[in-house]
Amino acid sequence: MAKTYGVGIMGAGNISAAYLRLAPLFKGLEVRAVADILPEAAQKRATEFGVAAQTPDELLKNSEIDVIVNLTIPATHYKVSSDIVSAGKHAYSEKPFVLTVEEGLALKKAADERGLKVGSAPDTFLGGAHQQARQIVDSGKLGKIMSGTTHVMSRGMEHWHPNPDFFFQPGGGPILDLGPYYITDLVHLLGPVKRLSAFTGSARAERIVSAEGPYKGTTIKVGTPTTIHGVLEFHSGAIITIGASWDVAAHGHHNIELYGTDGSIFVPDPNFFGGDLTTTGIEGIRTPVSPWDHPFGKPNQDLDTETPRANYRCAGLADMMLSIENGQNARCGLDVALHVVEVMTGLLKAGETGQVLTLQTTCERPLALGIEEAKALLKA
Numbered sequence: 538m539a540k541t542y543g544v545g546i547m548g549a550g551n552i553s554a555a556y557l558r559l560a561p562l563f564k565g566l567e568v569r570a571v572a573d574i575l576p577e578a579a580q581k582r583a584t585e586f587g588v589a590a591q592t593p594d595e596l597l598k599n600s601e602i603d604v605i606v607n608l609t610i611p612a613t614h615y616k617v618s619s620d621i622v623s624a625g626k627h628a629y630s631e632k633p634f635v636l637t638v639e640e641g642l643a644l645k646k647a648a649d650e651r652g653l654k655v656g657s658a659p660d661t662f663l664g665g666a667h668q669q670a671r672q673i674v675d676s677g678k679l680g681k682i683m684s685g686t687t688h689v690m691s692r693g694m695e696h697w698h699p700n701p702d703f704f705f706q707p708g709g710g711p712i713l714d715l716g717p718y719y720i721t722d723l724v725h726l727l728g729p730v731k732r733l734s735a736f737t738g739s740a741r742a743e744r745i746v747s748a749e750g751p752y753k754g755t756t757i758k759v760g761t762p763t764t765i766h767g768v769l770e771f772h773s774g775a776i777i778t779i780g781a782s783w784d785v786a787a788h789g790h791h792n793i794e795l796y797g798t799d800g801s802i803f804v805p806d807p808n809f810f811g812g813d814l815t816t817t818g819i820e821g822i823r824t825p826v827s828p829w830d831h832p833f834g835k836p837n838q839d840l841d842t843e844t845p846r847a848n849y850r851c852a853g854l855a856d857m858m859l860s861i862e863n864g865q866n867a868r869c870g871l872d873v874a875l876h877v878v879e880v881m882t883g884l885l886k887a888g889e890t891g892q893v894l895t896l897q898t899t900c901e902r903p904l905a906l907g908i909e910e911a912k913a914l915l916k917a
Contacts, residue, residue: 538565538914542858543601545626547593547617548608549573549582552631555850556606557586563855564916572596593617597624604629604654604858611708615640618655622647627654627861629854632717634658634874636708637882638898641875648871654860656867657874659718660853662725663906664810665834669826670802671905673816674726679797682727686778688790689715693783695757699750702757704783710761711781715808716881719779720769722793722807724873727771728902730880732895735767737888740784767884772899779884810834811847832911855914856906865904872900 544566546553553571560566570589573579583590596602597620604627607617615635621628622644634657635641648655661667674682689711694701703709724730744757764782771777780790793804799819805812811834814826828834833852836845853869860867876898883894 538855538859539862541565541567542603543599544568544854545591545596545599545602545605546571546582546608547573547596547605547621549575549578550608553582553608554585555848556608557582557588559849559851560854562849562916563851563914565858566851566855569601570596570599597621597626602626604854606854607631607634610703611636611713612703615644618644619647622651622653622655625651625653627656627857629656629857629869630658630874632658632874633713633878633881634871635878636713638875638879641871641878645871645875654857654867655871656853656857656869657871658850658853658869659721659807660850660856660869661718661807661810662722662903663833663852663856663868663911664812664847664849665828665831666805666810666812666814667722667725667807668831668833668906668911669829670804670814671726672829672907673802673814673826674795674797675905678800679795679802679816680799682773682775682795682797684776685793685795686780686790687719687723687793688780688788689719689792690780690782690785690788690790692786693744693763695744695746695748697748699748700752701744701746701748702752705744705757705763706760708761710763710765710885711783712762712765712881712884716779716781716884717877718807719781719793720877720880721873722804723769723771723777724877724900725903726795726804727775727777728773729771729876729899730769730896731772732770732893733767733880733883733887734891734893735765735884735887737762737765737885739763762885762888765884765888767887769880809846810849811836829908831908832915833906852911852914859914866901868903868906872898873903876900
């Protein structure tokens, strides 16, 4: 990357530490300031990572900032990203970057008018395991992918999150909170979705917070579906079943399974950059895949534990900024993120109406990120 871009962080919550810690791994990114509506939160992060603490307004006006990472809560993502674009800066948001297609189209219009980039997490599909899965799918070894399943299910957020109320309100729920990882990975592996339908429901009208913290023992009223079972028909012809639930004590489903005419592939959790891959041939014998030497698959976190992980958050941001210079589509660009938002909100709408919905958005399948291309994003 020829230029170093000044990065600002808007929102000093838990996830900000990951961005501040990992951004220095990437070429062309220099975090210069962090802002929050709570000055003490911004100051804490700024002191921890040696950057400036600012108010949100100061960050928007900071001439040393080229791109702002929006780490506010999902309900404010559209407003904050709109403010970032209006301030003449590129915007990269945590997921979901908007909560409606209309918001996404408005943000796209504003950015296009100013010649600015908008991108969004998740970028975990750029991880070594998921890019290796992409290479296997594209190789034709499995034949044509015609069907599959994806499942993200647990007993809910109230058992570990100290303040989980917003997860159970409109804009939350398992499909909007965790769905971006799974649906983005499916779009990366298979291309855009054509049609969908779903059934939705909730096992409980209220949830009791059991996580330690100030809200332990309090009751949350559930305002959004906590179980979603849907079917996605892709333009490629693949038909994928998706299950997302916070009403499940335990299950035996793999994260993502894709079934081709000549074999199957079992893809690891798309919430993470790494993981184990398994494939079968037409005879159905499972064979573990030896990991390739992809830089975004190498463990760099929790190295002193039994389960070290690869975490390269900011890869999507670095790729987006490089796309300004090389003219390629950003792999975590607005069009992909907007299509994923329509899939997620479409599943919720289909659950309400019982309709089969044809999507109005589409996107190009994100470019694969090979070993050398990934290395090129990292500092030596």
